[in-house]
Amino acid sequence: MSSPDAPLDREAFVARLRAEGENRYHDRHPFHVRMHAGKLSRRQIQAWVENRFYYQTRIPIKDAIILSKSEDPAFRRVWMHRISDHDGKEEGLGGIAQWIRLAEGVGLDVDEVKRLTHVLPGVRFACDAYVTLVRERPLVEAVASSLTEFFSPDIMARRIVAWEQHYPWVDGDTLAYFRGRVTRAREDSREAIDYVLAHATTRAEQERCVDALIRKTEILWALLDAVDRAHPDT
Numbered sequence: 400m401s402s403p404d405a406p407l408d409r410e411a412f413v414a415r416l417r418a419e420g421e422n423r424y425h426d427r428h429p430f431h432v433r434m435h436a437g438k439l440s441r442r443q444i445q446a447w448v449e450n451r452f453y454y455q456t457r458i459p460i461k462d463a464i465i466l467s468k469s470e471d472p473a474f475r476r477v478w479m480h481r482i483s484d485h486d487g488k489e490e491g492l493g494g495i496a497q498w499i500r501l502a503e504g505v506g507l508d509v510d511e512v513k514r515l516t517h518v519l520p521g522v523r524f525a526c527d528a529y530v531t532l533v534r535e536r537p538l539v540e541a542v543a544s545s546l547t548e549f550f551s552p553d554i555m556a557r558r559i560v561a562w563e564q565h566y567p568w569v570d571g572d573t574l575a576y577f578r579g580r581v582t583r584a585r586e587d588s589r590e591a592i593d594y595v596l597a598h599a600t601t602r603a604e605q606e607r608c609v610d611a612l613i614r615k616t617e618i619l620w621a622l623l624d625a626v627d628r629a630h631p632d633t
Contacts, residue, residue, distance in 0.1 A: 406602045413592065416546055419609055423616035424547065426554045430627040435557055437565025438632070444566060445505050446630040448498075449512050450522045454622060455498045456515075457526045459485045461533040461541075468538040477590055484583060497576035504573025521625030529618045536611055539598040543608035544615040546595070548588035552581045 407415060425431055433439055434447070462481040469475050487493025502512040511517065533541040555577045562569055562577075599605045 404602050406600060407605055409596055412596065412599070412605055415605075415609060416543070416592075416595075416612055417549060420547060420549055420612050420616060423613060423620070424550045424554070425616065425619040425623055426550070426557075428620055428623040428627075430623045431554075433632070435561040437561065439566075440633065441506070441568065443626075443630045443632075444569070445507050446517075447626055448502050448505050449507055449517050450519055450622065450626050452498055452502065452512055453515055453518045453522055454526045454529075455485065455495050457530055458494070461530050464530065464533050465538065465541050468541065474594065481587065494576055494579070497579065501573045501576055504570040506568075519625045519629050521628075522622050525618045525621040525625065528621075529615065532611065532614055532618075536607075539595055539604065540607050540611040542591050543595045543599070544611040545591050546588060546612050547615050547619065548584040548591065551584035551588075555580045555584070 406412075426435075430439075430443075430447070434444070439447075459482045462478065462485075466475050466478055466482075469478070483493065485494040487496055490496075499509055499512065503509050529544070532544055536544070559574055559577050559581075562574060563571060595608055599608045
């Protein structure tokens with residue numbers, strides 16, 4: 400009989416991460432459930448887009464922090480693409496630019512979105528907490544927090560179908576961010592899980608990685624809580 404302090408084998412560790420993340424992922428949040436069921440108003444969709452934009456702007460910042468924690472050039476070469484994926488290799492490209500086009504496609508004032516004019520305090524707090532988590536945790540735990548990408552491709556694929564079906568007033572061409580993340584998130588999650596499996600070698604380290612993933616799911620949940628409370632169903 401193995402000791403309760405013995406590290407989980409590879410399959411058991413991955414299964415634990417997947418189970419915790421799947422059970423807590425924000426696709427289960429009531430706001431997301433209503434989104435995919437076509438029950439959100441135009442203003443609720445707009446509120447989600449303009450608030451989620453703040454989260455998008457934090458992603459390259461947290462990835463820059465992760466890079467700064469590593470002494471390994473091989474790791475940095477692998478991870479570095481994440482920043483350009485969001486910031487773009489030049490103006491007008493990348494995930495943030497695609498999100499701005501989404502904001503325009505749902506009828507928002509793009510300048511106000513860029514200025515973060517209507518970002519809710521609760522959303523700021525949640526997204527800044529993600530940056531803080533990555534800054535304060537060891538590298539392997541910071542990487543583990545990104546493993547919500549395990550579940551991102553499925554939710555993106557469902558979101559595209561739901562928006563095309565239920566929100567035809569949204570220009571379909573502006574859904575490029577969602578389409579791109581279906582493939583990109585799968586590749587990103589493979590990179591992250593390979594690193595976590597290689598570097599979380601004790602049971603205590605594995606448990607702290609699980610905790611980092613849980614904290615990330617709570618951050619995404621808190622973001623939706625803030626939007627849902629500020630823009631309730633009418």
